[in-house]
Amino acid sequence: MSPQRVSRVQVLVVMLGLIVLQFYLRPRLGNARVSPDFLLIALMLFAMRSGPGAGAVAGFLVGLIEDALTPARFGAGALAHTLVGYFAAWGRSVFFADNALVNAAFVAAGLWFRDLIVLVISGSEHPQLLTELTIYSPLQALTTAGFALLILITFRSWFSIRLDA
């Protein structure tokens, strides 16, 4: 097996691990609105290492999963994650460096942007929008970015590839 292929398999293993963590570990962590969003980490890490089209498709699939599990406004999650996946891939290819901290900050920004879109499309009222965007989303962005940083540091060599190369 070529080294490139091995790296891809390794990245996929981490993605699968994140999916398992999302559904098995996160419910045990307490408050769902503050605990890390492992699916979003998987999406961002994948999108930042692939092309914008693949990022958009991955975002759409992640959004579809979230819409199926929380159908408050079906399609809102798919739309938000598609945009996040696309812009993560596009932004990474244009101006982001291979720095773990920058990557983690990008994950936090992606989560906040995702919440903004979901809340606006779901027709949230002003006070709730403000509370979510100024309290819960930044807190969740912090925990998610922290965990993303941990993953990037732990699997530094595995994530030093471009999946679309």
Added chain:
Amino acid sequence: MSSISDRRYTRRDTALFVLCLGLSIVGLFSPLSWTYGLADTLRRTALAPLVWLQTRAEEGRTSRMRFRRVTAQRDSAAYLAQFLPSLRAENERLRQLLKLSRRLSTGYVSAEVLHQPHATDGRTLLLSAGARQGVAPFNPVVAPEGLIGVVLSVSPQSSVAMSWAHPEFRVSAFTVGGNALGVVAPSAEGRNAEGLLELRGVPYRDSVPLGTLVLSSGLGGVFPKGIPVGTVTGTLREEAGWERVYRLRPAANPGSAAHVLILVSTRSFDLASAFPSDSQLEAMRLDSIARAERAESLAQAARAARAARRDSIQRTSPMLGGAPAVATPPRDSAQ
């Protein structure tokens, strides 16, 4: 050559992006029945292993919490048992009083709430019980504190409930004194409005005091009568002298609920007695203590009576060394 390849690559990316956006927008504007059907199908097929995994995790977490609570209760009861047996018994009685499931006179299905890390989590809740457990659309969902919401859609192993925080949620309600009837809806006013409800449509002449408990009225045929919805915390607004809108503090919080009960076949029941208020609980506690004291004094009296009878038998039985019960005539009078 490479520029042509890059352009094709970019076009493909753009096409995929536009396709995903288009599908998302189609999902957004599709009829609710389609989207709920699609979500149900996804949960039943592709997402079934993930839902199963999360259900096990939630069960594990709640079981651990319940185990800790029971252990703590057992430890404190054991501690009290060393010194105060009557308090331990009272603790047990109160614990039984607080068990909502035993108080409910109707059928119910218990379910874990599978919370999602979404900004809209709390408006709709994914529950770990479905059609196989007897859940059907429009079944009310309650927590021990009060109303959580209503089941929207059901798949064999899971269901989706609309909580009271959903913008489209409505429940017909009345005040516990019965002097005001209205419709409760999520409030969009005030700070942190996600956590508040409002009681609308109360006639201007009917004033509701602060702290009044608001219960579901049973009108509409979805929610049974008597489920606590919230407590009045103030007046939100007055509509030109003909209607008052009151602010309510919700009885139960869907965002933090980990375990709920889904009521099945409840339409004709009055559930008010299943949700006693704090004052009612206090009254029940005092009543329970009074009954225990009465029983204890009766038992004491019975014990005293038994002892007196035993003593009397001992005194009057010759075989036991006592004097005979029949009185003998005095010797002087016989002579």
